[in-house]
Each structure stands twice: as C-alpha cells, then as structure tokens.
Amino acid sequence: MTNTAASSPNISRQSKAQALWQIMRFDKPIGTWLLAAPTAWALVIANQGLPDLRILLIFAAGVVVMRAAGCVVNDFADRDLDGFVERTRSRPLVTGALSSSEALGVLFVLLSVALGLVLLTNPLTVQLSLVGAALAVAYPFMKRVTHLPQFVLGAAFSWAIPMAFAASLNELPQGLWWLFAANLLWTVVYDTQYAMVDREDDLEVGIKSTAILFGSLDRRIIGLIQISSIICFIGCGNAFDLGALYYLAIAAVAVLFVWHQWLIRDRDPVACFNVFNQSKWIGLLVLAGLVGHFALGRV
DSSP: OHHHHHHHHHHHHHHHHHHHHHHTTTTOTHHHHHHHHHHHHHHHHHTTTOOOHHHHHHHHHHHHHHHHHHHHHHHHHTTTTGGGSTTTTTSHHHHTSSOHHHHHHHHHHHHHHHHHHHTTSOHHHHHHHHHHHHHHHHHHHHTTTOSOHHHHHHHHHHTHHHHHHHHHHSSOOTTHHHHHHHHHHHHHHHHHHHHHHSHHHHHHHTOOOHHHHHGGGHHHHHHHHHHHHHHHHHHHHHHTTOOHHHHHHHHHHHHHHHHHHHHTTTOOHHHHHHHHHHHHHHHHHHHHHHHHHHHTTOO
8 A cells, every 4th residue: 555655646747747748749749840840941041051059059949849839829729629539639638637727837938938048039039039929829729710720820830930030140031931931831731731630520629720621622722832832942042042952852842742642632531641740851851952052062
C-alpha cells in the first residue's frame, strides 16, 4: 500500500506533463517545421545567405513558442467540438487531462516568452509581432464564421516573413510580399488537404473549412492554388535576383505538387494525411535552393 501511495503523485505528475507536451504539440513537430520553413527562407534572403546567429536563435525559439501557443489556442477554442471528431477526441482538454484554466495559464507563459523574444529585436519587428499574434489567436475561431480559415492560417504562418526582414534589415522590401503570397497559398494547399481528413466529422459538428467549401472541386481548386503558389515563388526569385539553383528547387516543388495531386486522387483520408505530412519536404526544397544559391556564389 505504501508503494502504491508513493507512486500515485509521480504518475499524476507524469500524466500532467504528458498532457502539457501534447497540447503544445511537441509530440507532433510537423507544424513547427511548416512554420520554420518560411521563417528560414526569409532570414536567408534578407541576410544574403548568412543570418546573424543572434537573430537566427531568436526566430528559432520564436517559431517553437508561437507554434505551441497557436496549438493551445486552437485546442481551447475547439474544446467543446474536438470530442466529436475522430482525430481529435483524445486531446487533453477533451479527456480532462488538462483544465481550461491550466491551458490558459500555459498560453500566458508562452505568449510572455514570445514577447520577451521579440523585444530583443527592433521596434518595427515588435509592431509586426502584434499582427502576427492577432492572426494566431484569431485562426481557430475563424472555423466558426467562414469557410476560409485556411487563408487566415496562411497569413499567420507567413507573417514570420515580414518579421524576419524587419529584424534583419529594419525595413520591408517590396519583394518579400511575393514570398509571403507564395507561402500563404502553399499553406492553404496543405491545410486544405489536412481538412479533407476531417471533412465528414466537420460537417456534422459545424466546423467550416476550404475542404468543405470546395466540395467535389477540391482537387481542381487545390491545383489552381498550387499553380498560383509556384507563380509567386517565381516572382520572389525575380524580385531578389535569385539564380538557377533556386528555380531548380521550385521546379522540384512543382513536381511534388503533381505527385500530391495523384496521391489524393481518391480523397482517401489516410492518403490526404500522408500528403500533409510530406509538405515538410517542400519547405526543405525551397530552403535548399536558397542556401545553395547564396553558398555557391549566386549560381
């Protein structure tokens, strides 16, 4: 009996720690990689291939913290709906592993850390961060009022791009908006594919998404958005005078887009989820093209 009583608090603490880990999605890093990709692109371009270590560390930490904060907001906003969706019914706020007040406490800590990080930059970056935070908080609630929440998520995930330029150059070159648009559109692509996994459950509980809005035209519209994203990546290349290695990377991205279209041809939820997870390779391809361009003397 003594051993059982002694082990019970340890088990409780372990369960609470696991719940905290899960609500911040540290067990599912794909979202962190997808947020890190455009941040890294912007830092590489703004710094001609070699970002300052201090700025790099600030933004690396910021990506982790803000992605975690966004997940906490998402789970808090959806706490009364997630139990009706197969993929989300085991989340900590649904199972009771965490309370709503505990989730809000975690969110406060994360946002405080994010504020501390951005205060290490410059006033322009701090001003931009307020917009980024607003977008991150607004996204989960958009699923109740519009079928276009993926565009809000795209703006939130892309807002690190002007912030990275601001922190590096203390200005916002016009060309960055090509990269912003490319990433926003790419985010709509992979998050629509992600939403296709939950489409039937979302219809039942009243969650809105582009997957529901596009309906039977989903693959065609995704294809048009993919083409638009490629055009914006090309516009970015022209704006910043990027070379052949960058355009080769964008060509590889186009090939992956086609491959993903093939994989989701039957709209199978497992295939759609796998395609979403493969999106990390697109971010890495673009980064490789940019690093290669600057490392090899603007080839």
